[in-house]
Amino acid sequence: MKRLLALIKKEFLVLVRDWAGLGLIFIMPAMLVLVMTLIQDSSFKKLNETSLTVLFFDEDQDSLGMQVKQGFDSSGFLKVVTEIKGRPLNEQLLFDQVAKGNYQMGVVIRKGATDAIRARGQKLVQQTLNLGEETAGDSVAQAKIILYFDPAIKNSFKVTMRNALQNFTSQIEGGILFKALTDELSQYLPEPPKPITNPGGAISYEEIYATDQYNEIIPNSVQHNVPAWTIFAMFFIIIPLTGNIIKERETGLSTRLRMMPGNRFQALTAKVLIYTMVGLLQCLIMLQFGKYVLPLFDLPALIFGPEKIALGLMALATILAATGYSVLVGSVATTHDQAAVFGTVSVILLAAIGGIWVPVFMMPDLMQSASIISPLNWSLNGFYDILLRGGGLSEIAWEVSALLGFFIITLIAAVIISERKSST
Numbered sequence: 001m002k003r004l005l006a007l008i009k010k011e012f013l014v015l016v017r018d019w020a021g022l023g024l025i026f027i028m029p030a031m032l033v034l035v036m037t038l039i040q041d042s043s044f045k046k047l048n049e050t051s052l053t054v055l056f057f058d059e060d061q062d063s064l065g066m067q068v069k070q071g072f073d074s075s076g077f078l079k080v081v082t083e084i085k086g087r088p089l090n091e092q093l094l095f096d097q098v099a100k101g102n103y104q105m106g107v108v109i110r111k112g113a114t115d116a117i118r119a120r121g122q123k124l125v126q127q128t129l130n131l132g133e134e135t136a137g138d139s140v141a142q143a144k145i146i147l148y149f150d151p152a153i154k155n156s157f158k159v160t161m162r163n164a165l166q167n168f169t170s171q172i173e174g175g176i177l178f179k180a181l182t183d184e185l186s187q188y189l190p191e192p193p194k195p196i197t198n199p200g201g202a203i204s205y206e207e208i209y210a211t212d213q214y215n216e217i218i219p220n221s222v223q224h225n226v227p228a229w230t231i232f233a234m235f236f237i238i239i240p241l242t243g244n245i246i247k248e249r250e251t252g253l254s255t256r257l258r259m260m261p262g263n264r265f266q267a268l269t270a271k272v273l274i275y276t277m278v279g280l281l282q283c284l285i286m287l288q289f290g291k292y293v294l295p296l297f298d299l300p301a302l303i304f305g306p307e308k309i310a311l312g313l314m315a316l317a318t319i320l321a322a323t324g325y326s327v328l329v330g331s332v333a334t335t336h337d338q339a340a341v342f343g344t345v346s347v348i349l350l351a352a353i354g355g356i357w358v359p360v361f362m363m364p365d366l367m368q369s370a371s372i373i374s375p376l377n378w379s380l381n382g383f384y385d386i387l388l389r390g391g392g393l394s395e396i397a398w399e400v401s402a403l404l405g406f407f408i409i410t411l412i413a414a415v416i417i418s419e420r421k422s423s424t
Contacts, residue, residue, distance in 0.1 A: 279319030
């Protein structure tokens with residue numbers, strides 16, 4: 001036990017005497033979080049604050065067209081344009097403007113759309129009361145809404161806007177259809193039915209995040225960036241740790257430690273313990289930085305959520321995985337240059353495919369499949385489960401298990417490689 005404590009003290013003294021390394025571990029990650037959050041905060045704000053301009057041509061001039069326009073105007077994020085430079089829109093002008101990329105989207109309500117919905121309601125009543133016989137070709141025309149998109153627009157945007165408009169117009173269609181049904185039924189009933197109307201203002205837009213447990217968590221630049229760059233910084237512990245391992249090997253200290261009486265793995269245990277504590281301290285500082293310092297720069301404060309134990313366990317599993325990987329790289333590399341270059345590049349690559357730089361869902365299918373091999377991706381998903389979805393221990397069980405398994409495998413591999421090198 002005394003030997004282990006002495007080894008821990010040695011690792012601590014080596015670490016605290018390296019001021020450049022300490023700056024790399026604590027100061028640089030904080031600056032990274034601040035800069036990246038400030039840069040990306042504007043993009044998150046644009047999602048909520050920037051309105052989308054939509055060209056709108058109402059050829060119908062009836063209930064459907066008027067209610068669609070009213071819904072667009074009241075949405076808060078859609079700006080409806082019905083004329084350009086004093087010239088009223090027509091379908092050809094709308095088409096030309098969207099095709100040129102001057103506007104991203106145009107909506108045309110075809111003439112007779114409202115009448116088509118009313119006719120469908122009348123036909124349903126007549127068929128229900130058996131007042132008419134079905135004949136070939138006896139069909140009701142469909143109401144048509146034409147959507148024009150800029151050819152350069154992303155397909156995901158097209159799908160999102162089309163689905164939103166379909167959901168929105170289905171409510172309007174229901175109101176018009178019920179009104180038509182009521183009017184038609186009143187002709188055949190002894191007493192007029194209570195009218196079914198679609199009162200004005202019934203259509204509204206509300207943005208709801210998919211979280212059931214902790215509704216106070218609102219996705220923003222801080223909630224996304226702080227855990228992502230904290231994980232990235234924790235894995236960059238690879239630089240001082242691999243440097244420590246290679247320095248001991250070059251000076252012959254590692255050989256003398258193995259020849260000392262006692263457990264030969266105590267030196268490795270001391271390294272893992274001291275760098276795990278450093279990583280946990282680093283994570284704590286980064287999270288507190290997000291909560292108390294970022295608001296000073298007019299950014300939202302980081303919200304931890306109620307699952308503090310899960311957050312601590314996720315941080316512990318992450319730093320253990322980072323430490324295990326660092327020990328493995330330090331055992332494989334033979335020079336400082338090899339460790340520095342390979343360690344830095346490999347962490348950046350793992351961060352890139354793991355979703356630290358670009359969200360995984362925005363990557364090509366091949367890269368999305370490859371993201372599963374990155375321990376940074378496992379950690380990021382775990383932190384997001386806690387900080388964005390309000391998850392607890394059960395929600396992060398897979399991620400924690402994967403990170404701990406990664407730590408054990410890399411540590412075993414590092415021991416095997418070190419033993420083989422020492423025996424040759």
